[in-house]
Amino acid sequence: MRGRPMDGGASSDTTASALSTTERVDGVLGDFFAEGKRRASLLGARYVDLWNVLERNSIGGKRFRPRMVVAAYEGLGGRDEDACAAVGAAFELLHTALIVHDDVIDRDFSRRGIPNVSGSYRDTATTAGFSTPAAEHRGMSAGVIAGDLALTGASRLLLAVTCEADVRARLLDVLDDAIFASAGGELLDVELSLAPEMPTVAEILEMERAKTAVYSFEAPLMAGAILAGADDAVVDALEAFGREVGIAYQIVDDLLGVYGVEEETGKTTLGDLREGKRTVLIAHAATTDEWFAIRPFIGKADLTREEAEHVRGRLDSCGSRALAERLIDEHAGRALAVLDSEVISNDLRDVLRPIVDTVLERTR
């Protein structure tokens, strides 16, 4: 199964005021965690510890989803930066919730080399002398609980946004749709990874869209537009734009997982192959004549760098890499086509186009 992408991987700012927005978002989240710790202290130091660990797992990200909210909001002339930051913080906290539970499901104890919630709780138990199974169980338990708190917190942050009641209701609908899609995508990911037959490229794309693209692109862009009071036609256009650029992003992620430069992505390019992750590349390769030469190395836990290089060569020659690149261009092209719609103003186009560029730049 795959990790949620973009927890720190996005590169440049998408809007001129992104820095101050990041600070505002950090401020909203800082207040949220301070209040959480204050309430937790009534139940004792152990609960405060969990809030501290959850907070550490939330800070330090590139605030990718808040920047989507800001791009749409400011591109549509929104002026209430505090409200915008609160909506952005809600999506950031949703991201935290989803990666914490995703790591529980994947039995991962670290993310980008740093212990996650489960890893922190496992490690302190290990240090205290507990057996590995007991320590890991403690870690997973803390992860389930912490994810629940972040998930609930995302709704609470949206409820507290200063705006018209009907706007808030629509924002809550968008958040609910995002959670609904992510849960379905996570389930599909679990099921596709267990299926005896290899999923199709279309199934992989549908799973990736539901699991990550909806809450990372579509929903925050729609939320920014709704907060700015945009017409339904604009909100719909942003949904379509977010869908296409989000799918492109996921395929880029699949490509970088095998072909990336480790110094740039911060991830090993052996991980996906060793894990046997079912990506667009692998789903396509399985339909080609060269699969016999690739298959033995997919999911090989001790795959060497030489074997990985062999697999890369085969994924090239059988056309899987070219297919992935073509799909990225197709979806990026459709995203750009949405921007040509007459309902998209020049200002909005100017803040959205760099998002596509950023996604494409990752592969170049």
Add this chain to the structure above:
Amino acid sequence: MRGRPMDGGASSDTTASALSTTERVDGVLGDFFAEGKRRASLLGARYVDLWNVLERNSIGGKRFRPRMVVAAYEGLGGRDEDACAAVGAAFELLHTALIVHDDVIDRDFSRRGIPNVSGSYRDTATTAGFSTPAAEHRGMSAGVIAGDLALTGASRLLLAVTCEADVRARLLDVLDDAIFASAGGELLDVELSLAPEMPTVAEILEMERAKTAVYSFEAPLMAGAILAGADDAVVDALEAFGREVGIAYQIVDDLLGVYGVEEETGKTTLGDLREGKRTVLIAHAATTDEWFAIRPFIGKADLTREEAEHVRGRLDSCGSRALAERLIDEHAGRALAVLDSEVISNDLRDVLRPIVDTVLERTR
């Protein structure tokens, strides 16, 4: 660790109109699940399956928490039965979310002898030929996801209640407080079960209150009062009443786990002892001179009926059972004392007193 109580164990109705309220609550939940399945179908049959399994884990309960909402609401003269049922349904769905995640944390695959969400997903994987670890992992993954959906659903149901905006905001605060307390109680349960030293009786009671009593008694009673437009003094009194009766209920649960009549409770009276569950009984016994004769049997996975009978005798003679019974009487007495407050009307007292009676009757 302990299971959430009252998932089917409560006995008689607490209000005259409880039957029709249960039907109304079932109707709200039925609509919720129908809508969930409709939306899930857009992502495919696998996601609809998860919603079906989640629904099966939600139906069939005694709707204990909705009946708390109804008792407070109708005792205070509330007349909007649909709004009341919607609030009750929200707390029922919260209950589903918490037990599904509690079972994931406890690695339980059944509840009251019936496969839970994790058990259903494990069992179909086992039937399909997967290894036990792979099947159990699938089960746990589905449990994490399904619990997230139910948790989100609880908020959504409250958001949809037809009432004044400020009333809805207060209801959402009560729900948030309940989730916050439950998460903290669940964490305490995990931590106390791992602690090298035996927790004190006070620590056990604090954990049991936070984990279960708040969301099962305090919060639904407060929500019913808030929906009925009650004064703050009444809401506060119901919180105090719910706290005391809820703690009494938890101690009864600890007693029944060892001394219950299996035909009545539906639970084996060996389970708590075999599991080594840290209850009020055990926490007290550990402070007595007879602990040396009890300790070897606590957490003994193959404890026999004869050994359990020996433990019961020792828990009697060392005073643990008497302490638990005294604590039950104390907390029930405090709950009844709250009902003597001048802010509690005769009508409200008449619907609340039977709740205390029901709790006490379980031990007699």
